[in-house]
Amino acid sequence: MKPSPDERREARRTLATSAYSADMIRSLEQPFLDDGVPLMRIAAGSLASVADVMLTQAGMEPAEARIVLLAGAGNNGGDGLYASADLAGHGADVTVVATGRSLHQGGLDALLRAGGVVTALDPQAAIPGCEAPTGPDQASEELDQAVDLCRQADLIIDAMTGIGLKGALRGIPAALAAELGMESGLPDRPAWHYPAGQNGPLVLAVDTPSGVDIDEGTLPGAYIPADVTVTMGAMKPCLMLPPSAYVCGRIVLVDFGFDTSALVPSVSCMNAEDCAGLLRAPRVDDTKYSRGVVGLVTGSALYHGAGLLSSRAAASGNVGMIRYCGPEQVGNLILQELPETVLGRGRVESWVLGSGVPTRQAQEAAGPEGQDGQRDLIADILNRQAADLDEDDAAADPPVVADAGALDLLPDRLGPRTVLTPHAGEMAALLNSHGENVDGDQVMAEPLRWAVRACQLTGATILLKGAITLVVGEDGTDRPRVMTTGFGPAWLSTAGSGDVLSGTIGAMLAQNAGPIQDDATLMVDLTAAAAFLHGLAGSLASGGRQTGWEQPLIFDPRKPQDFADLVAEDNQPEGQGVVAGHMGQPIRAGQVADALPRAIGLVMSRAEGAAEQIDQSIQDGDDASQFFENSSLWF
Numbered sequence: 001m002k003p004s005p006d007e008r009r010e011a012r013r014t015l016a017t018s019a020y021s022a023d024m025i026r027s028l029e030q031p032f033l034d035d036g037v038p039l040m041r042i043a044a045g046s047l048a049s050v051a052d053v054m055l056t057q058a059g060m061e062p063a064e065a066r067i068v069l070l071a072g073a074g075n076n077g078g079d080g081l082y083a084s085a086d087l088a089g090h091g092a093d094v095t096v097v098a099t100g101r102s103l104h105q106g107g108l109d110a111l112l113r114a115g116g117v118v119t120a121l122d123p124q125a126a127i128p129g130c131e132a133p134t135g136p137d138q139a140s141e142e143l144d145q146a147v148d149l150c151r152q153a154d155l156i157i158d159a160m161t162g163i164g165l166k167g168a169l170r171g172i173p174a175a176l177a178a179e180l181g182m183e184s185g186l187p188d189r190p191a192w193h194y195p196a197g198q199n200g201p202l203v204l205a206v207d208t209p210s211g212v213d214i215d216e217g218t219l220p221g222a223y224i225p226a227d228v229t230v231t232m233g234a235m236k237p238c239l240m241l242p243p244s245a246y247v248c249g250r251i252v253l254v255d256f257g258f259d260t261s262a263l264v265p266s267v268s269c270m271n272a273e274d275c276a277g278l279l280r281a282p283r284v285d286d287t288k289y290s291r292g293v294v295g296l297v298t299g300s301a302l303y304h305g306a307g308l309l310s311s312r313a314a315a316s317g318n319v320g321m322i323r324y325c326g327p328e329q330v331g332n333l334i335l336q337e338l339p340e341t342v343l344g345r346g347r348v349e350s351w352v353l354g355s356g357v358p359t360r361q362a363q364e365a366a367g368p369e370g371q372d373g374q375r376d377l378i379a380d381i382l383n384r385q386a387a388d389l390d391e392d393d394a395a396a397d398p399p400v401v402a403d404a405g406a407l408d409l410l411p412d413r414l415g416p417r418t419v420l421t422p423h424a425g426e427m428a429a430l431l432n433s434h435g436e437n438v439d440g441d442q443v444m445a446e447p448l449r450w451a452v453r454a455c456q457l458t459g460a461t462i463l464l465k466g467a468i469t470l471v472v473g474e475d476g477t478d479r480p481r482v483m484t485t486g487f488g489p490a491w492l493s494t495a496g497s498g499d500v501l502s503g504t505i506g507a508m509l510a511q512n513a514g515p516i517q518d519d520a521t522l523m524v525d526l527t528a529a530a531a532f533l534h535g536l537a538g539s540l541a542s543g544g545r546q547t548g549w550e551q552p553l554i555f556d557p558r559k560p561q562d563f564a565d566l567v568a569e570d571n572q573p574e575g576q577g578v579v580a581g582h583m584g585q586p587i588r589a590g591q592v593a594d595a596l597p598r599a600i601g602l603v604m605s606r607a608e609g610a611a612e613q614i615d616q617s618i619q620d621g622d623d624a625s626q627f628f629e630n631s632s633l634w635f
């Protein structure tokens, strides 16, 4: 039976927001290969179509383009060879640089038939019809020539390694990547997508950029950042996780029709529809109490503003009420801006702790001025969480968000109903207090590894902030649940943004108090949903389309023309190429909190099928319009 439009939309959403490990990808491919489905040819056709679109959008004539294919010895090279054969068949000038000792035979035959030429860089290469360098001197000369050739090309197709990469690139692929791409670290360029190929050849990565670690999402050595990555069949973790996802450019997913229903993804990405399902709709019999109450122990005698910002976000986050606990002068400040606030303790459905509260060290350094009781209250609430666990009654007390100054007050053991929201430096301190030896830079370089480790060591749900934010926690299985959200502009890295985030998470938890009591695995989704809303609010406030991560465009190999149309639509306002976007304007944290109700309203009304309303507000020139007009937020 043909799937309904809703089923198709759902399948595409799963495809775009779920990443599977290299092993799982192979298990998904296998039944197709067993049935003789020519996946490689389909992959290659899709690659050639995307290459065509990239060149055309950059103002070039594909039939006259100079294309260099960097081809490894594996099937990733095979994909590239067949694609290049297609492009050469249409007139492009194609040179293949073989980076291994052999090439995929079928791909090579096709390429040669289409008039492509092959250069081998490895003296031990045995490639029919192609001479290998005779010694190290000639090999190094050939390597230099290949680098020059690449630099002068219109398009580089990077097919050195895909899911078969083991460890960091070595040998010739490493040398090429170091010359043409990066030896380590991230490229020094703005977060917003710039027009592809502006400062050199366009780069199209086959399946994954060569050199990124597929399952961990790290950059273990040299790699080539891509303008566009065309990935086959399903998303891989490296295309969603920081830092590797930052170097994939625009992602295009070729839909082979894999059946992923039996697999739990390694990484999932929070998205508008799932977020909508986690927001509690107000009911006719609601009271301010039934909609959830957030308690905040944030702000301090030393830092007043964080108390206000976290309160502002919590009060704007779809709850019935907030209670603020803290120094009188901060309470007064909050009341001036948020007269709805109730001061002092009482029944709450979630706690937000520690934003704007000094660490022990900072408080000691401040002397008597820093003494305000906030840390004692936080320690008390956190210790109750630990006691609940000891008494086997984990849900006895409300869930907690522990930020900043709460992070050095954690008891030894916490449960998933406590969310920790460290930045990289705080994460390193947290890990070190549990016996690891790591600094903030190492956390940034291997965020998944360290977030998983922090989750194992503390038992808590971990949110690690970044342009792509990572959430790791309990999944009820032997593997952790890993979610990302890269939705939101890099403008969000501004003072107070974290305070707004902690308040937003608190609101998300309070409105879901009941479901959380029954199911702690919801904590990851709710935390990621709050981060998603925080990003969306940032986008609305900044009026731009720039995001840390964008959902892949889906390429249906049976309908290549649809893709060309999709891309044309995707880029209409700027017309600057597949990865064009526009940057919006700088924002302050308070503006993010103030945009939160609008973000929530948009997400909720869309879920109820009120698409027309949003479209109308776009046409009416509402300031959300630019953002939604061409966003791939919805499916």
Ligand SMILES: NC(=O)C1=CN([C@@H]2O[C@H](COP(=O)(O)OP(=O)(O)OC[C@H]3O[C@@H](n4cnc5c(N)ncnc54)[C@H](O)[C@@H]3O)[C@@H](O)[C@H]2O)[C@@H](O)CC1
Residues within 6 Å of the ligand: 029, 033, 039, 040, 043, 072, 073, 074, 075, 076, 077, 079, 100, 160, 161, 162, 163, 164, 165, 166, 167, 168, 169, 170, 171, 173, 174, 206, 207, 208, 232
């Ligand atoms: N099996 C199939 O028919 C399909 C395969 N596909 C493609 O095949 C790829 C996987 O192919 P393979 O399993 O052959 O693996 P790859 O082609 O991804 O990688 C294997 C090659 O990489 C080299 N290599 C591995 N680690 C290296 C390192 N550290 N430094 C330098 N070189 C290194 C190996 O020597 C070998 O030449 C996918 O990424 C995808 O592009 C897709 O086309 C889907 C269909």
Ligand SMILES: [K+]
Residues within 6 Å of the ligand: 076, 158, 159, 160, 161, 162, 205, 206, 207, 208, 209, 210
């Ligand atoms: K590749």
